[in-house]
Amino acid sequence: MMNRLFFNWVKRHPLLAFFILADALSWIFIIPLIARAQGMLQLQVPFSLHYLTAYGPMLAALIVTEICDGSAGLRELLGRLFKWRVGWLWILISAFSPVLLWAISTLVIFVVSGSLPDLKLFGQVNYLPYLGIGTWILWILNSGIGEETGWRGFALPRLQKKYSALKATLILASGWIIWHFPFFFYLESYREMGLPMFPVFAIGVAAGAVVFTWLYNSSQGSVLMVILWHGSFNFITATQAGKGTAAAIVTALVMVWAVVVIIVFRPANLSRSPKQVV
Numbered sequence: 001m002m003n004r005l006f007f008n009w010v011k012r013h014p015l016l017a018f019f020i021l022a023d024a025l026s027w028i029f030i031i032p033l034i035a036r037a038q039g040m041l042q043l044q045v046p047f048s049l050h051y052l053t054a055y056g057p058m059l060a061a062l063i064v065t066e067i068c069d070g071s072a073g074l075r076e077l078l079g080r081l082f083k084w085r086v087g088w089l090w091i092l093i094s095a096f097s098p099v100l101l102w103a104i105s106t107l108v109i110f111v112v113s114g115s116l117p118d119l120k121l122f123g124q125v126n127y128l129p130y131l132g133i134g135t136w137i138l139w140i141l142n143s144g145i146g147e148e149t150g151w152r153g154f155a156l157p158r159l160q161k162k163y164s165a166l167k168a169t170l171i172l173a174s175g176w177i178i179w180h181f182p183f184f185f186y187l188e189s190y191r192e193m194g195l196p197m198f199p200v201f202a203i204g205v206a207a208g209a210v211v212f213t214w215l216y217n218s219s220q221g222s223v224l225m226v227i228l229w230h231g232s233f234n235f236i237t238a239t240q241a242g243k244g245t246a247a248a249i250v251t252a253l254v255m256v257w258a259v260v261v262i263i264v265f266r267p268a269n270l271s272r273s274p275k276q277v278v
Contacts, residue, residue, distance in 0.1 A: 010067045015158055018057075018064045019175045022150055026056030030182045037186035047127040050187060054142045057150025057179070065154060076278065077153055081145075083222040090219045094228035098250075102236035105249035121241035126188055135239055140231030143238075148230055151176060152216050153223040161277040165213055166267035168275075173209035177202045189243065204251045208233075210258035213270045221276035 010017040029049045035041035065073045084091070110116055123132040131138060151172060159168035183190040184198065193201065212226050219225040237247045261270055269275045 007067050010064055014064050014068050015155060018060050018150065018154055019178075021060035021063060022057040022175070023179055024056070025059050026053040026179065027182060028056075029053050030186070033186045034182060037191075047186070050127060051138075051142050054146030056146075057148075057154075058146045061150040061154035077149070077223075080221050081149060081153060081223045081227075083220075084224055086219040086222045086225060090215070090222070090225055091228070094215060094219070094225040095232055098229065098232040098236050101250045101253050102242065102246065104253060105246045108249055109245055117241045117246065119241065122235065122239045124240040125238065136231065136235045139234035139238065140227060142231075143234050144227035144231035148223055148227045152212055152226045156213060156216060157221065157276050157278040160217075160275040164267050165217060165270040165275045166210070166262060169209045169213045169270065170206060173206040176209060177205050180205065189238070204255065207251075207255040207258035210261055210270065211254060214261045214265065217269055217271035217273050217276050220273060 029052045032041060032043075032045045033047060033049060036043070036045045036047075061077065062074065065077055069076070106117060123130050123135050125131065125135055125138070128138075155172050155175070156168060159171055162168070163171065180190075180201075181198070184193070184195055185191070212229065215229055216222070216226050233250075236242045237250055242250070265271050
């Protein structure tokens, strides 16, 4: 009886169910990490569990899709997840435009201070041993696949079916921001920013969401392209080499990019191609 009621509720409210499940499945791991970081838990919970939080949106997307659309829906989602025939231009933009943003930020820092980053620091991330170039693969498999299967694979095309691309993006960004909020209570890089910086962080996430929508619609609904972009962006911002001023400059550039997308491509589609829906 309870299962039937739950399934019926999910079918009536798939987007709300997705956002709730994404938070719940991620926060299962986050709650003990917060408790340990805040001194409320003596048990030595490994902070490397943080990397499992990224799979909450993916699991939520798979669960809700299975309930609402069955195996056909899962096949359709997986088809967009591995859609790579989008043209080499979009593949190059997806994989390497974040690196270009980092190169611009590095040039600015060099002109101002005369210093250059230690490239070896790209292999150093929170709570894990030194990974070298493997950090790029880590972020693609983790934040890329884990998050984007949910955010852009499941939620965005359904929101775009009801709303303009910009409104859909801002609704999605709101859920994405809420999902990130607990990080400020245990994750070192977020704690260094501090809660007073949360509004700026939220604006940065919203700007990133606009760029993601532009890329998703422009690539005809390829989740793989946003996976590559997300992984590459984290590679240049979520390592020791991308901290501080470099990350701030990259974020500012993404904000400018988002404004340009809105002005040039207009809110209806945020791309030259039609908005992608399911």
